[in-house]
Amino acid sequence: MFWVPVLVAWLQEPGGAVYGWEDRSGARIQVRTLEGAQVAALHLVVGTGGWAESRERHGFRHLLEHLVALGPERDLDRKLEAVGGGLTADTYRDASHFRIWGPAKAMGTLVAALAELLRPPMLSEALIRRELAVLREEEELRDSESLAGGLLWQMAFGEAGLDPFGDLEAMGGASPEQLQGLWSALFEGRNLVLVACVPDRPQEWADEIRRRVSWPRGDRRASVQRREARPFAWARSDRLVGEYRAAPVRGLDSEETAEALAGALLLSSKLDGGRVLYTPSDLPSLVIVGETRSSRRLAEAWQKALDGWRPADGAAAAQWAARWLKSQLEDPLRAGLWYGVAAVQGRASAPDDLLQRLRGLGSDAVRRGLERFGADKAYLLTGEGR
């Protein structure tokens, strides 16, 4: 998940030339040329492969992500930093995302790091215990936005919306064998998508990836999870601060996703500490707008935005939303998550389709998007805690 301030970019079309192929393992690879990019980034997106979070193993994917990201020799980040690059990893509900980035001239090091990342991880009781200690510390430092996202998803989708951070008690029961099994289930060709965002020489990148990367193979057919939205609800939490409203949407490039994103951006611009939270997914999902500094002003700002509605506001918000997405799709550090998640869910062009929808969005549609955050049409969460 990531927060979207009121953003945007412009210039030429995102995407550029794309080399794509499917490895014998079933892994799908895209090499996208983003001219003018200052860095190259390799985004490895690992689908859930139909492996659903459950109360008993809640957080196993997050724990595994921590362990995998270190690399089999536990020095992957050091190797990348030695050439001016780095690695980040995140666990989302519908995919895990590993991002290797650095200067394009370090192509060999970046691709070698990807190859290492795909090797089976070193797992032992001691390593798992150590990582659990880190996760316990992480849990205590989570901010309101992160906690709000977790709670709203659970309100909206129940067990199918469990917070990917996980449950520390459940994670405490994870054995090396269980995590090894999970790795085998997730890190297999059909469940993997690589999006390489590079400034130039796409053919050379493609050749290097073909030459150096060995994709794990399995015989499972990846399946897609299902989830359905529950009735709207309201909740309070003393663990967080602010007011948050979540509108359910279907499909990455659906009309309602486009409307809700534009409406949320408009609303957030009228708030102190306003934020929009959206995780790209082709499954039923949430667009969340948050007032992160108070639990009292969001409702008022929403009402004022509707009462004082001007078509020009809607047109501006639609433009903002389109420009914001375009900036994401042109950014080598961000584009891979969008295209990767869409591809692992089977619809690689969905981000471009969403961009087209946003560009065609009329003022009325933005108003409908804004209305989706009304008290009777959204999940509501407030908090006056820490």
Added chain:
Amino acid sequence: MIAAWTLFVLGTGLRLVELAAPEQKAVCVAAAVRLPELSPKGVAAARALVEALWEGSAAYSRQRWLGEGALVGVLPKVELTDDALLIRLATAPGRHKVIASFLADLLRSPALSTEAVGGAIQRAREDHRSLWERAVDPRVAQWESLTPRDVARLAAWLLRPDRVGVAISGPFQPGEGRRALEVRLDDWKTSARPAEPPGLLGAGRSELPVGSSRFFRWTAPWTDLSDRGMGRVWLVASALGAGKGASLFRTWRVEDGFSYRQECRLEGTQAGVALRVLLGKAHGLESVPDGWRRLLAAVGAWTEADRLRALAVMGRQGPVPYRDGALALTGFDPTLLEPVDQAALAAYWALKTGRPLSVEAWLAEARATPLEEMKALALDLLSKAQSEDSTSSSNSG
């Protein structure tokens, strides 16, 4: 190659730096306002002033700022550090005159009506910063008896040409950016120097927050702001805290499972800069002294590979997806920043030192620092660092 800023000093004493950057996709402007040491009431007034400035000026509302920023995907920012108040704005190429007007108007005519400031005080007082943010700036604010008049007095005292540095960068011809700011700020003459705002200046107090996590902070002051001095201390900070290969991350998180978040920061202070190590910890608090000893041992074992890794991180170009430590100068890491952050750092540095920012010179000095010197400096700084923690505090942050 990192481009060099050019410094101009206007007749009013205002320092202006410009960088013509043809490859930049946005025009960025920034202002740094020098802050003195603030009393707890002064901290409250300054935080309220930040909130008030967010609302814009008489001529340009916050919605207009947001609209300009939206053209290039940059959210405007006003923030407070130990020794400065920083403003950052950006817009699309070709609009340097517009954004220069915004900045100049905000400095010269902020919207500080009693009503507006009253609202700003209320919002700032809520202080819903995250625990980590409060640990980064743990200055105590005293809100009782603070009035809109106090805030307005502080603003009048601070917002003067001789206390301000401004910066502009973007894809324009050399001199265009400077002229855009100069024409709007050259005649900024304030009336006779106002009296010091009563009760707002003076010794402050810090209390690290207490929440689900406790916080530990070690501070080592650094006063050598020459290129050589900055290059050396930045190298140490990077080896300690920049990236996941840095000692803080390797020792505390990867090897020990001791903590999730730990940072080494270079922060501006009244006396110069300070190297600060910050740790958030919820469990096993009694093991912190031992953790500190392990960190010192790791620094003592630094090899040439550590030095080269730190230099590689310092020299990397372009945006990065995260900031994970060694955040040079109050949250800035000069080579990792977006252009708008670079502009803010340039404005700050011109104001603080009277010299244009030259990250390239810092890098050259860092590269010329051998391993043994880097190690000795790090151990010296860490062994003398003053420690604070929130474990024995009874405040709730």
